[in-house]
Amino acid sequence: MSRRIVVTSGKGGVGKTTVTANLGLALARLGVGVVLVDADIGLNNLDVVMELESKVVYDLGDVLNSRCRLRQALIRDFRCDDLYLLPSSKICMDRITPMQFSSVISELASIFDYVLVDSPAGIDDGFHRAVLSCREALVVTTSHVSAVRDANTVMGLICAYEIAPVNIVVNRIRSDMVSRGVMMSPSDIAHLLKAPLIASLPDDDNISVNGVGDEISRSKTHKAYKNFALALSGTNSNNVRCENAKFNLFERIFGKRIK
Numbered sequence: 138m139s140r141r142i143v144v145t146s147g148k149g150g151v152g153k154t155t156v157t158a159n160l161g162l163a164l165a166r167l168g169v170g171v172v173l174v175d176a177d178i179g180l181n182n183l184d185v186v187m188e189l190e191s192k193v194v195y196d197l198g199d200v201l202n203s204r205c206r207l208r209q210a211l212i213r214d215f216r217c218d219d220l221y222l223l224p225s226s227k228i229c230m231d232r233i234t235p236m237q238f239s240s241v242i243s244e245l246a247s248i249f250d251y252v253l254v255d256s257p258a259g260i261d262d263g264f265h266r267a268v269l270s271c272r273e274a275l276v277v278t279t280s281h282v283s284a285v286r287d288a289n290t291v292m293g294l295i296c297a298y299e300i301a302p303v304n305i306v307v308n309r310i311r312s313d314m315v316s317r318g319v320m321m322s323p324s325d326i327a328h329l330l331k332a333p334l335i336a337s338l339p340d341d342d343n344i345s346v347n348g349v350g351d352e353i354s355r356s357k358t359h360k361a362y363k364n365f366a367l368a369l370s371g372t373n374s375n376n377v378r379c380e381n382a383k384f385n386l387f388e389r390i391f392g393k394r395i396k
């Protein structure tokens with residue numbers, strides 16, 4: 138069964154979009170079909186982080202306004218054939234209802250093994266729309282006290298939705314500072330938030346310059362994302378498809394005639 142996972146946070150700027158992009162790539166490299174959905178309507182930048190902005194023809198707004206079919210708006214990643222992006226609308230579309238958004242996510246879930254939804258900053262309508270469309274959540278935080286406090290608020294809000302599991306991702310960890318006791322450790326943060334820690338991701342200047350891509354391969358960040366993808370897929374190992382099944386993703390999106 139397909140997994141719909143919202144990547145969210147309390148505080149803005151803690152790395153949701155970066156995590157969505159890099160986790161999506163790491164999962165797709167395990168051989169599962171992954172689609173990234175930019176739910177940050179109006180302030181979207183997942184396409185830029187993925188370096189796919191020049192390929193955007195149609196977006197979520199076009200799909201919802203029946204200007205194109207869903208599959209026409211999907212962009213295949215140039216690094217991995219099993220990774221796709223559904224760009225967000227460039228214009229602010231507050232009128233996208235949670236039901237409309239959820240129906241798009243459901244359709245994607247019928248095609249892909251993983252649907253990762255990059256939630257916008259804040260806890261208003263955009264957050265509600267993103268969380269309502271998913272079954273699982275990754276709550277991203279840094280070790281900064283205000284980020285942890287806001288993550289705690291979001292954990293409380295998520296309780297009201299039918300979301301499980303909710304896992305914690307601690308981003309921008311400086312192991313030297315954790316060892317010196319000047320930065321909270323990821324496990325301490327997860328303990329405070331009373332939820333399982335699924336990934337600790339290092340602070341990495343390369344990621345802040347490149348966002349996603351092979352420039353970060355061989356780095357500890359690359360390893361951390363690979364472990365993250367394995368941990369996430371391991372929580373439901375049936376979702377890692379065999380090679381033969383993998384072959385069908387392109388067919389599932391575009392139909393058998395276009396291979």
Ligand SMILES: Nc1ncnc2c1ncn2[C@@H]1O[C@H](COP(=O)(O)OP(=O)(O)OP(=O)(O)O)[C@@H](O)[C@H]1O
Nearest residue numbers: 149150151152153154155258309339340341344345
């Ligand atoms: N592990 C990391 N190491 C260094 N820089 C990082 C790391 N993760 C993210 N960043 C940088 O932090 C900034 C914010 O990241 P990002 O845009 O992913 O956050 P966000 O939570 O999606 O923000 P918003 O709430 O505005 O949507 C970016 O410049 C990004 O490159």
Ligand SMILES: [Mg+2]
Nearest residue numbers: 153154177257
């Ligand atoms: Mg973002």
